[in-house]
Amino acid sequence: MKGTEIIKNGLLKENPTFVQLLGMCPTLAVTTSLKNGLGMGLSATAVLIASNVIISLLRKLIPDKIRIAAYIVIIATAVTLIQMALNAYLPDLAESLGIFIPLIVVNCIILARAESFASKNPVGKSALDGLGMGLGFTGALCIISVIREFFGAGTIWGIELYGNVIKPASIVILAPGGFIVLGLIIGAINAIVGKVGEKK
Amino acid sequence: MIKEIISILIAALLTENFVMVKFYGICPFLGVSKKVETAVGMGMAVTFVMAIASMFTWLVNHFLLERFGLEYLQTIAFILIIAGLVQFVEMFVKKSLPALYNALGIYLPLITTNCAVLGVTLLNVQNGYGFIMSFLYGTFAALGFTLAIVLMAGIREFLDENSVVRSFRGFPIALITAGLMAVAFMGFSGFSI
Numbered sequence: 001m002k003g004t005e006i007i008k009n010g011l012l013k014e015n016p017t018f019v020q021l022l023g024m025c026p027t028l029a030v031t032t033s034l035k036n037g038l039g040m041g042l043s044a045t046a047v048l049i050a051s052n053v054i055i056s057l058l059r060k061l062i063p064d065k066i067r068i069a070a071y072i073v074i075i076a077t078a079v080t081l082i083q084m085a086l087n088a089y090l091p092d093l094a095e096s097l098g099i100f101i102p103l104i105v106v107n108c109i110i111l112a113r114a115e116s117f118a119s120k121n122p123v124g125k126s127a128l129d130g131l132g133m134g135l136g137f138t139g140a141l142c143i144i145s146v147i148r149e150f151f152g153a154g155t156i157w158g159i160e161l162y163g164n165v166i167k168p169a170s171i172v173i174l175a176p177g178g179f180i181v182l183g184l185i186i187g188a189i190n191a192i193v194g195k196v197g198e199k200k
Numbered sequence: 201m202i203k204e205i206i207s208i209l210i211a212a213l214l215t216e217n218f219v220m221v222k223f224y225g226i227c228p229f230l231g232v233s234k235k236v237e238t239a240v241g242m243g244m245a246v247t248f249v250m251a252i253a254s255m256f257t258w259l260v261n262h263f264l265l266e267r268f269g270l271e272y273l274q275t276i277a278f279i280l281i282i283a284g285l286v287q288f289v290e291m292f293v294k295k296s297l298p299a300l301y302n303a304l305g306i307y308l309p310l311i312t313t314n315c316a317v318l319g320v321t322l323l324n325v326q327n328g329y330g331f332i333m334s335f336l337y338g339t340f341a342a343l344g345f346t347l348a349i350v351l352m353a354g355i356r357e358f359l360d361e362n363s364v365v366r367s368f369r370g371f372p373i374a375l376i377t378a379g380l381m382a383v384a385f386m387g388f389s390g391f392s393i
Contacts, residue, residue: 021371024230025315029223069283072312076276084272099322102275106313108227175221176382183368183375191367 003128010132016109017140018189023109026100027141028178034157037145038138039093040100043082045134047104048113050078052130055118062119071114072105079105109137148172148181205336207392212340215392218316219348220378220385225316229349230374232307239353241300242307243346245293247339249285250317254338256281257321258331278321279312286312316345352378 016022023044030040054074055062062070083101086094094101104110113133118126149156152173154163162168171177218224225246232242257278265271290308294301301308311317320341324334355377364373 021230022227024226025223028226068309069280072279072283073276076279080272080275083275099319099326102322103224103315103319105275105279106315106318108310108313111313171383174382174386175223176379176386178223179375179379179382183372183379186375187365187368187372190372 003125006125006128007132007135010129010134010136011139012136014133015136015140016112016133017137018186020109020112021186022112023107023137024182025103026107027144028175028182030097030100031141031145031148031178032173033149033153033155034142034145035093036096037141039090040097041134041138041141043086043097043101044104044107044109044137045131046082047075047078048110048134048137049127049130050081051075051110051114052118052126053123054078055114056121056123056126059119067119068111068115071111071119075110075114076105109133144181144185147185148177152177203393208333208337209340210392212337213344213347214385214388215390217344217348217385218319218341219345220382222319224319225314225345228307228310228314229345229352230371230378232304233349233352233356233374235303236350236353236357238300238303239349240346241297242304243342243349245289245304245308246311246314246316246345247342249282249289249311250320250342250345251335251339253278253282253285253317253321254324254334255331256285258324258329258334261325262331274322274325275318279318282317282321283312316341348381351381355381 010016014020017024017027026040026044030036051071051074055071058070058074079102082104083094086097086101113129117129121129146156150161151169152171154161154166154168169177172181212218216222219226219229228242228246233239260277260281261271261274265273265277286309289311290301293304293308320338323341324337327337329337352374356374359373359377368376
C-alpha cells in the first residue's frame with residue numbers, strides 16, 4: 001500500500017467515525033463547537049501518530065501475551081504528554097475539553113489502530129496511518145460540530161451568524177442533539193454510498 | 201451526609217446520567233443493547249468494575265500519587281488498575297457464567313476502554329471525593345449506566361419488529377432512539393433535593 005493510499009484509507013474509505021463507528025464518546029461530547037471539535041481531533045491525531053510510531057518501533061520487542069497492556073501504557077503516556085502541553089500552551093482549550101483529554105486514552109480508535117495496523121507494519125507506514133486516521137477523525141468531528149454549532153448556537157467558530165434574527169435551537173448542542181445529528185449524518189452517508197445498514 | 205448521598209444518587213441516575221447526559225460509555229451502550237438480558241449482564245459487570253475501581257484508584261491516588269507528588273501519573277495509574285480489574289472480572293465471568301461470557305463477547309474485555317470507568321475515577325479526583333463518597337459515586341454512576349443501557353435494550357427489542365428505512369437500519373436508528381431518550385432524561389434537569 002502506498003503512502004497516499006494509507007492516508008486516503010483513513011480519511012474516507014475506513015473513516016473511523018462514520019464508517020468504523022469508533023470513538024463515539026468524544027465524538028458526541030465535544031462537538032458542541034467547531035473550536036472544541038477541531039481541538040479534540042488534533043489532540044487525538046497527535047496521540048495516534050505518537051502511539052502508532054512507538055508501538056511500531058517496539059512491535060518485535062513486546063511479548064504477544066501482554067501486548068494490550070503494553071499498548072495502553074504507551075497510549076496513556078502519549079496522552080499525558082499532550083495533556084501537559086495543552087495545559088501549558090492552550091489553557092482555554094484544555095478547560096473546555098476538560099476530562100475528555102485524559103479520556104483519549106480509552107478512545108477505541110487508538111487501540112484499534114495499534115492492534116490492527118501499528119503492530120504489523122513498519123514505522124513510516126504506521127505514522128502515515130496514524131495521520132490518516134487522525135485526520136479522518138478530525139474531519140468527522142469538524143463536520144458534526146459545524147452542523148451542531150450552526151443550528152444550536154447560531155455561530156461558526158464563535159462568529160455570530162443569524163442569532164439576532166432567529167433564535168437558534170439550543171437542543172442541537174445539548175445531549176439529545178448530539179445523538180440525533182450523528183444518527184442523521186450516518187444514515188445520510190449510508191443512503192448516499194448505498195451501503196445498507198445491518199438488518200435489525 | 202444522607203441528604204448529600206441522595207442528591208448524588210439522583211444526579212447520577214437521572215439529571216446527570218452518565219450515558220444520556222454526559223456521553224460516557226457510548227460504545228457499550230450502543231454495542232450491547234440489543235437484548236435486555238445481555239444489557240443487564242453488561243450493566244452488572246460495569247457496576248462491579250466501577251465500584252471497585254473507584255475505591256482502588258482513591259487508595260492509590262491518596263496514598264501513593266499525592267503523597268509523592270506524582271499526580272501527573274493519574275491517567276496511567278488508573279487505566280492500569282482498571283485493566284487489571286477487568287481481567288479479573290473476565291476470568292470470573294468466564295468460569296462461573298459462561299452464557300453471559302459468550303453473550304458479551306468482545307465487549308467484556310472492552311470494559312477497560314469504557315470511558316465511563318476511567319471517567320468516574322477521574323471525576324472522583326476532580327470533585328475531591330473521599331473514600332466512601334468515591335465508592336458511592338462510582339456505584340451510582342454505574343447504576344445510571346445500567347438504567348440507560350437496559351431501557352435502550354428494551355426499546356431496541358421492539359425496534360427489531362418495525363421496518364426502518366434501509367439506510368437507517370442498525371446504528372443510525374439506534375442513535376436517533378438514544379437522542380429521543382436523552383430528551384426524556386433532560387426532562388429531569390433541575391430535579392434535586
